[in-house]
Amino acid sequence: MSPVFENFGAFVDGFLTSLSIILWALVGSLVLGIVIAACRVSPIPPLRAFGTFWVTTFRNTPLTVVLFFCAFGLPEIGINNSFFFFGVLGLVLYTSAFVCEAVRSGINSVPAGQAEAARSVGLNFTQGLRYVVLPQALRTVVPPLGSVVIAMFKNSAVVGAFGVGGELWGTGLTLTSARGFETLPIFTGVAIGYLCITLPAGALLQVLERKVAIAR
Amino acid sequence: MTFRRTALVATLSVVALTAAACGGGDEETATDVPVAEAPEFEAGTTMAELAEAGSMTVGTKYDQPFFGLEGLGGELEGFDVEIAKIIAAELGIAPEDIDWEETPSSVREEVIEGGEVDMVVATYTINAERAERITFAGPYYEAGQQIMVLSENDEITGPEYFTENPDATICSVRGSTPSEQIRPYLANEGQLTLFDEYSQCADSLSTGQVDAVTTDNVILLGFVSESDGEFKLVGEQFTEEPYGIGIEKGDVEFCQFINETLAANEEAYVAAWEATAGQIEGTQTPELPEPNECV
Numbered sequence: 001m002s003p004v005f006e007n008f009g010a011f012v013d014g015f016l017t018s019l020s021i022i023l024w025a026l027v028g029s030l031v032l033g034i035v036i037a038a039c040r041v042s043p044i045p046p047l048r049a050f051g052t053f054w055v056t057t058f059r060n061t062p063l064t065v066v067l068f069f070c071a072f073g074l075p076e077i078g079i080n081n082s083f084f085f086f087g088v089l090g091l092v093l094y095t096s097a098f099v100c101e102a103v104r105s106g107i108n109s110v111p112a113g114q115a116e117a118a119r120s121v122g123l124n125f126t127q128g129l130r131y132v133v134l135p136q137a138l139r140t141v142v143p144p145l146g147s148v149v150i151a152m153f154k155n156s157a158v159v160g161a162f163g164v165g166g167e168l169w170g171t172g173l174t175l176t177s178a179r180g181f182e183t184l185p186i187f188t189g190v191a192i193g194y195l196c197i198t199l200p201a202g203a204l205l206q207v208l209e210r211k212v213a214i215a216r
Numbered sequence: 217m218t219f220r221r222t223a224l225v226a227t228l229s230v231v232a233l234t235a236a237a238c239g240g241g242d243e244e245t246a247t248d249v250p251v252a253e254a255p256e257f258e259a260g261t262t263m264a265e266l267a268e269a270g271s272m273t274v275g276t277k278y279d280q281p282f283f284g285l286e287g288l289g290g291e292l293e294g295f296d297v298e299i300a301k302i303i304a305a306e307l308g309i310a311p312e313d314i315d316w317e318e319t320p321s322s323v324r325e326e327v328i329e330g331g332e333v334d335m336v337v338a339t340y341t342i343n344a345e346r347a348e349r350i351t352f353a354g355p356y357y358e359a360g361q362q363i364m365v366l367s368e369n370d371e372i373t374g375p376e377y378f379t380e381n382p383d384a385t386i387c388s389v390r391g392s393t394p395s396e397q398i399r400p401y402l403a404n405e406g407q408l409t410l411f412d413e414y415s416q417c418a419d420s421l422s423t424g425q426v427d428a429v430t431t432d433n434v435i436l437l438g439f440v441s442e443s444d445g446e447f448k449l450v451g452e453q454f455t456e457e458p459y460g461i462g463i464e465k466g467d468v469e470f471c472q473f474i475n476e477t478l479a480a481n482e483e484a485y486v487a488a489w490e491a492t493a494g495q496i497e498g499t500q501t502p503e504l505p506e507p508n509e510c511v
Binding site (some may be wrong): 013071072075077080083095107162163165166170173176177179180181182183 | 322325349405408424425
């Protein structure tokens with residue numbers, strides 16, 4: 001494992017870059033995913049159609065293709081931004097489709113009587129969703145949402161192929177090919193780096209799940 | 217939306233990329249070195265083993281235009297490929313008896329150490345770190361790193377520009393030596409964008425995502441000659457990139473044999489160059505460099 005310790009600084013930099021990609025993408029995809037889920041269950045047909053279109057598009061397109069269109073397609077039509085931004089954008093678009101479906105499954109698990117009761121006390125659709133349905137739905141979706149989020153953490157390794165500099169996976173590639181360090185220890189180090197993010201995240205999710213669980 | 221063909225192709229599939237890049241040229245194989253008949257080698261040497269087997273495995277790149285590029289029909293062409301054929305011929309191995317193995321930059325040392333290939337000829341820059349794990353024969357070519365920019369760009373004149381302008385960005389390929397050698401000129405890490413393919417760098421240059429591309433001059437010249445005047449090279453070569461042939465660590469006899477073979481076949485060397493990388497506008501036929509000592 002000595003190649004890992006020799007390059008510890010590079011690993012720490014890569015870890016921090018990956019972490020910031022993950023945190024931006026986490027916030028973005030959760031917010032966007034919930035908005036899209038709200039669209040999909042909304043009573044307004046164009047919004048439902050939009051939600052369905054969104055999920056169909058991004059859930060069925062490989063992540064690399066989404067990232068490719070962000071990193072190479074957008075500049076082609078005159079939209080220039082940093083590759084970091086494009087990388088996070090691609091992750092958010094892709095992950096939002098999965099977040100949406102997980103959240104929607106939670107919404108569907110809330111008995112219809114809850115929404116009807118909300119309506120009968122005078123809440124409109126948005127209020128009913130916001131104050132009655134979503135708070136119950138989000139509790140039940142912690143486990144599937146957790147899987148989506150952890151998958152996104154690992155997917156973040158892919159943005160390294162689209163110009164985002166210095167993230168963990170890319171750091172591993174740079175160390176092994178240009179600087180000639182041995183592959184096995186370096187990528188073991190990379191794997192440990194990702195575990196340092198995903199294992200605590202998994203533990204956190206478990207705590208969260210226990211905390212928000214409701215007896216039915 | 218119209219996407220540049222190269223950009224789309226690059227991601228769609230490697231096969232398609234190869235097709236686009238070499239659809240134009242149908243170069244016949246350049247190596248006319250006669251295949252040695254039953255050559256004699258001292259028993260126990262790598263040469264004797266290979267000559268006995270009558271075939272060898274050579275690692276090269278499949279995606280490097282003019283050096284090692286896989287054609288539509290799966291045939292390989294390029295300067296590295298021709299160099300390998302010259303060496304194989306001297307061992308009594310005909311070109312069709314060579315087993316090719318794709319060796320991108322990141323796996324070259326691994327496949328040599330693991331014994332999966334007998335040698336690697338893959339735009340393989342000789343450097344001290346790599347030489348700790350494998351032995352280099354050669355060099356057989358000396359490339360140098362340069363900078364490519366958009367033709368209308370008059371500001372960038374050399375690598376020093378990036379030290380003085382911390383906002384300027386430059387692109388190269390991850391894991392390549394040029395991507396490391398540009399680092400001392402950079403004011404910060406964020407200036408360097410890394411991709412897997414140079415075509416992606418070229419696309420990002422033309423869409424304005426990066427300000428320059430840097431790598432070995434021969435590779436850049438290939439892009440300049442295909443760009444219809446969109447790109448140009450600026451400044452002098454600021455590094456030396458001697459390309460070597462990677463073999464198993466410590467195989468001094470095989471290394472010396474390769475060096476002698478190259479020296480004895482200078483005509484074939486020139487022919488190999490002219491049929492491949494020599495096709496690029498602006499390149500000059502190189503002279504075979506003095507070989508390094510085999511260690």
